[in-house]
Amino acid sequence: MINPFDDTYFMKKALQEAELAYEKGEIPVGAIIVVKDRVIARTHNLTELLNDVTAHAEMQAITSAANFLGGKYLLNCTLYVTLEPCQMCAGALYWSQISKVVYGASDIQRGFTTMGTQLHPKTEVVGGVLAEEASALMKRFFIEKRNLN
Amino acid sequence: MINPFDDTYFMKKALQEAELAYEKGEIPVGAIIVVKDRVIARTHNLTELLNDVTAHAEMQAITSAANFLGGKYLLNCTLYVTLEPCQMCAGALYWSQISKVVYGASDIQRGFTTMGTQLHPKTEVVGGVLAEEASALMKRFFIEKRNLN
Numbered sequence: 001m002i003n004p005f006d007d008t009y010f011m012k013k014a015l016q017e018a019e020l021a022y023e024k025g026e027i028p029v030g031a032i033i034v035v036k037d038r039v040i041a042r043t044h045n046l047t048e049l050l051n052d053v054t055a056h057a058e059m060q061a062i063t064s065a066a067n068f069l070g071g072k073y074l075l076n077c078t079l080y081v082t083l084e085p086c087q088m089c090a091g092a093l094y095w096s097q098i099s100k101v102v103y104g105a106s107d108i109q110r111g112f113t114t115m116g117t118q119l120h121p122k123t124e125v126v127g128g129v130l131a132e133e134a135s136a137l138m139k140r141f142f143i144e145k146r147n148l149n
Numbered sequence: 150m151i152n153p154f155d156d157t158y159f160m161k162k163a164l165q166e167a168e169l170a171y172e173k174g175e176i177p178v179g180a181i182i183v184v185k186d187r188v189i190a191r192t193h194n195l196t197e198l199l200n201d202v203t204a205h206a207e208m209q210a211i212t213s214a215a216n217f218l219g220g221k222y223l224l225n226c227t228l229y230v231t232l233e234p235c236q237m238c239a240g241a242l243y244w245s246q247i248s249k250v251v252y253g254a255s256d257i258q259r260g261f262t263t264m265g266t267q268l269h270p271k272t273e274v275v276g277g278v279l280a281e282e283a284s285a286l287m288k289r290f291f292i293e294k295r296n297l298n
Contacts, residue, residue, distance in 0.1 A: 051221045052212050053244035054203075063201050072200045087266050088244065091237025095202035116265045117236050 005037040007080070007102050011130045014080040014104070017044040017057065018137055024049060028137045031057035031081040033065040033074065033098075040077075041065040057081060058089035062096050074098040082134035084111035084127065093119055100124045104134030154186040156229070156251050160279045163229040163253070166193040166206065167286055173198060177286045180206035180230040182214040182223065182247075189226075190214040206230060207238035211245050223247040231283035233260035233276065242268055249273045253283030 010032060017030025021044035033041040041064035046055040058081050066072045078100040085093060085103065090112035093101060097120045106127060108114060119125060159181060166179025170193035182190040190213035195204040207230050215221045227249040234242060234252065239261035242250060246269045255276060257263060268274060 047221060051219065052215050053221050054208055054212055054241050059203055063203055066201050070200065072196060072202050086240055086244075088237050088240025091235055091240050091266070092203050094236060115267060117240070118264060 007126060007129045010034050010039070010078070010080045011082070011102065011104060013039060013042070014082050015130060015133055015137070017042055018082045018134065021045045021057070022137060022141055028141050029057045029081065029083045031061040031079060033061050034078045034080065035065075035069075035076055040068045054088070056086065056089050058085050059092055062092050062098075066096070072096070078102060080129075082130075083107055083138070084113065086110050087112060087115045087117045090115075090117040090119055093123065096120075098123055100126070102126045102129050104129055105131045105138065156275060156278045159183050159188075159227070159229045160231070160251065160253060162188060162191070163231050164279060164282055164286070166191055167231045167283065170194045170206070171286060171290055177290050178206045178230065178232045180210040180228060182210050183227045183229065184214075184218075184225055189217045203237070205235065205238050207234050208241055211241050211247075215245070221245070227251060229278075231279075232256055232287070233262065234266075235259050236261060236264045236266045239264075239266035239268055242272065245269075247272055249275070251275045251278050253278055254280045254287065 014030045014032050018028040022028035026045045026048050029045040031043050032039050041061045043057045043060035045057045065074055074096040077098050080102045082104040084107040163179045163181050167177040171177035175194045175197050178194040180192050181188050190210045192206045192209035194206045214223055223245040226247050229251045231253040233256040
C-alpha cells in the first residue's frame, strides 16, 4: 500500500515554511515537526526579524512542539528541515531526544555533520530529501541579496 | 589600581542566578551578560518550568542581551555562566560572535570542550572561575533530588 505521508510529503511543507522566510528577507530555512502523520509545529527562520541568532527554524520548532505536547522530550516525533542543522540546532535536538531528523540540503560549511555535533543515540537521521529544491531557494536568496547591496 | 569588576565579581552574580534556579527545582545554572562592566542580561535555567530543552540559561541570556542591544551580534560582550556550555549553547555563542565566555565548573560529560563544539574564532574563553562554588551547588541539587525520589 502506498503511504502518501512520506518524507517527501512532509518536506514539501517544510519548504513552504522556507518560502515564507524568503518572502520576509530571512535566510530561507523552514521546519516542521510531525507526530503520527500530524504536523504539530511549523516554523521558519526569523533571526533578522527578531534580531536573535537563536531564532533558527529548528529551535522554534522544538519549543513549539514541546509546548504542544506538554513535555520537553520529542519522543515519536520527526523534524523535517530544509537545511542540515547547525551545531546549536543539533545540540538542541540532542537534548530533545527526538526520534528522527530529516533534512534537505547539506550545509558543508556549518552543518552538524561537518562540525562533529552529536545527536542523541536514539535519533535516526535522513539527509537529502528535496535537497535540490531547498538548495535552489537558498541560492536564489543569496543572489538577490548580493544584487541588492 | 584594583578593578573591582573582575571575572570573580561577575561570576558571583551568575551564581546568584543559579541559586534562583535551584530554588525553583531547576538544574542550578545561572548566566549573565556584561558589556562595559554593565550587566545587560540575567538568566537562569528554566527547562523544567517551560518544558523546553532550549531554555538553558545561556540561550535566554543571548536572546535577552540581543534584545537589549537591538542587534544580534554580541560584540564587546562577556557571558558569565556557572557551568561550561553544552553543544547547543556553544553553537548559539558561535553565531553571536560574543567577545568572551567565562564559565565556572567544567562539564566533563556534555560540555562543549568534550563534545568538540566550535566557538567563534573571535571568542576568548576562560574556565574555572568560582568552579567550586558552582560545582557544590550542582552537587547539592542532585543529592536532594535523589533523596526526594
